[in-house]
Amino acid sequence: MSDKQKGLVEAVETLLPDAEHRFCVLHLYNNFKLSHRGLRLKEILWRAASSTRIVDFNAAMNELKNVDSKAFQWLSARSPQHWSRAYFSTYLKCDMLLNNLCESFNGMIRKAREEPIISMLELIRIMLMRRIHRQRDLVGKSSSRLCPRIQLKLDELKKEAMAYNVEWNGHEQFEVIGAFQEKNVVHLGEKTCSCRKWNVSGIPCKHAIAGMSYMHYPPEEFVVDCYKKEVYLKAYSRMMKPMHGPDEWPNSNRSPLHPPIVEKLPGRPKKARKKQLGEEVAKNGKKKN
Ligand SMILES: [Zn+2]
Structure with a gap:
């Protein structure tokens, strides 16, 4: 995105x-x-x-x-x-319209981005090392089969589903009828609804949940696997290895790495450069202790 x-x-x-x-x-x-x-x-x-x-x-x-x-x-x-x-394709199971995810990751690494390359990578590495076990522990504590936010979403939809009437076709399909006689067709086997919300997001819509309630099936079973706690924990199961200090880093036999050639872009630079301590001293003409 x-x-x-x-x-x-x-x-x-x-x-x-x-x-x-x-x-x-x-x-x-x-x-x-x-x-x-x-x-x-x-x-x-x-x-x-x-x-x-x-x-x-x-x-x-x-x-x-x-x-x-x-x-x-x-x-x-x-x-x-x-x-x-x-x-949107129904293959991805993601209905996001905003790139808040990248924006918040960008916000998280803002401080690191101001640092020189090695310090920047070190800050991001530590942030990720902390984040991986925090996320694992947070979701691990939940008693639900789903990730906590998905469960909340599903619980809201279960309430909304109660307002619908259901006609079962005797197999896997339903006509789901709302208060204004609006109709949707649900196919439990194909995991689809004609409103397409389930198809796009991977989370059953209120119409599908109405059909599941009719059959006494738990809607949690029909949520796409990537939103299940078990899959989330698998993704966060590998911890990062702690690293030694630079004095223990192996020496490289390659030629020294030179900084890239910086081209001056037109217009004013976006952000004021951080002044080094020495520059500050030179400007004030006084020496700081
Ligand atoms: Zn629907």
Whole structure:
């Protein structure tokens, strides 16, 4: 998931042909609103992005066309498989629209990024060493079969599922009917629902849960494996090895590593450089103790 810098679409398609490339919808919206302002447009864009069904996506886009044809043209020029759940692949089991994950990792390593290369890598290594066992212990304590946040999500959906009526076809399929007679088709064997939320996220939707309740099946069994506690613990089961100090590091027989040639970029540097102690002293003309 990228914040849609120019050229990335082609680069990802060429270098990672099997990867699904998404745009962070917050970044997409920030670009959109530069030329298309207003709460109504904002609401429609987010509705189109969050829709899991193509019919709902099309309804949002048609509304946008009626409200502001220029905004519609702008958004239509961006292929929806990069930014709308209605077009996301159902292979990945991930319905994320925002790249909060990368942003928070970036936030975590901000301090380390200011350091020279070896200190930077050392800070990140220690952060990860701590994080791996903390995450393992946190999830290990949970009594649920699922990761804690997924369980909370599922518990909310179980409550919502109670509002639906279910017609069973005698095998693995159901018609699930809501209060306004809206209908969804659930297939427990294929792990799908016509609302496509289950298909995209790997977590059963309220319609599917209504079908499971009818059959007295626990919905936890139908969550995709990657959200199960057992799989999470496996991912966090390998601890990092502690490292000796630099005086014990082996000597390299390669020629010394030279710093890269730094090209000066146009414009002002983004962040003020940290002054060394010596520079501070020289400027003040006084010597610090
Ligand atoms: Zn559904």
